[in-house]
Amino acid sequence: MHIMEGFLPHPWWEIWFALSLPVVAYGVYRMNQIIKERRDTLPLLAVSGAFIFVLSSLKMPSVTGSCSHPTGTGMGAIIFGPWITSVMAMIVLIYQAVFLAHGGLTTLGANTFSMGIAGPVVGYFVYKLAMKSGLNLYVAVFLAAMLADWATYIVTSIQLALAFPAASGGVLTSLEAFATVFAITQVPLAIVEGAVTALMFKYIVQLRSDVLLRMKVVSPGTIESLKEASA
Amino acid sequence: MKLELITLGIIVVFIAAFAYISSTQNHEWGGADGQAEDVISQLTGGTYQPWFHSIYTPPSAEIESLLFALQAAIGSMIIGYFLGYYRALAKMKEAATAAEQEGKSNA
Helix, strand or coil, X not given: CCCCCCCCCCCHHXXXXXHHHHXXXXXXXXXXXXXXXXXXXXXXXXXXXXXXXXXXXXXXXXXXXXXXXXXXXXXXXXXXXXXXXXXXXXXXXXXXXXXXXCCCCCCHHHHHHHHHHHHHHHHHHHHHXXXXXXXXXXXXXXXXXXXXXXXXXXXXXXXHHHHCCECCCHHHHHHHHHHHHHHHHHXXXXXXXXXXXXXXXXXXXXXXHHHHHHCCCCCHHHHHHHHHHHX | CHHHHXXXXXXXXXHHHHHHHHHHCCXXXXXXXXXXXXXXXXXXXXXXXXXXXXXXXXXXXXXXXXXXXXXXXHXXXXXXXXXXXXXXXXXXXXXXHHHHHHHHHHC
16 A cells, blocks of 8 residues: 655645644544553553554565555554554554655655555444444454455555546546555455454453453453353 | 464465465566556556655665564564563463462461
8 A cells, every 4th residue: 555655746745644644643642641541551552553563564465466465553443543543554654664665755644644544444433333233343353454454455546546647537547547456456465454353352352351441442241242152 | 262263264265365376377476556656657658757766775675575574573572572461461360369269268
């Protein structure tokens, strides 16, 4: 989903920065707040950030014969919400832009928007909705992480299509071309990411369900029924 | 264990799909990010020139893979550390409660 350095013309790179920076700024504020008020969540914050670090470094081959990478933002979005996750995603994107020539500093705004904001927002609401409709916790996590990953790549396609409308057919024709590259390649990767995130979430529930309960990520009833099922 | 097996199953299918496609078809397995560049040059008739270049580009594929591996290693280290820490913490709490109960029953 990285839009390469210099590949977003004026005014698009400014627009995406203008949309992303306020979110990240508020995310920093929220992150400071949570670190001060709830020190017991700090390890989970580190694990969620590290999870993004690991997953976004794995470039995996897909059925389309090209490689892409998962985003890892689903877990942070479920536990800490999109605001804080946007900060963690931006840190990863800066690392990759500066040291790896992956993505770029001029496209950082757009990339933060797709990976750090759009994806996590989708993941967050999918999780809430799935839990409300009574799905199994891990199925909910799977769906949230998978769709967060996929939404990220859809948004990247939209960003590129808006900046490069086709001469004949305009934005929609471009969108089709970019979505062919990103969205289809991403389907198998998103499924794997969903499964791995669900597994990771299971370990966190096993070890620190108390923190998840306090943060209201899961309800006491959900934990009870999971414990009964495993007993 | 069920979730572990399901995840393993999904990963096996994923690898099998890759093995099948890479042995039956000819692909470059390049990055999707780079392919988007090709689409851009098709759409603009090759006129678009990036107006800014990466401030640092890894001098070789080896260095690049080193930095990617470093990224993954840092992340895994943090995850492993805290999950191990939590696990030990849970074990110690269990042991402490067990000892407490034993003390009560002796008294």
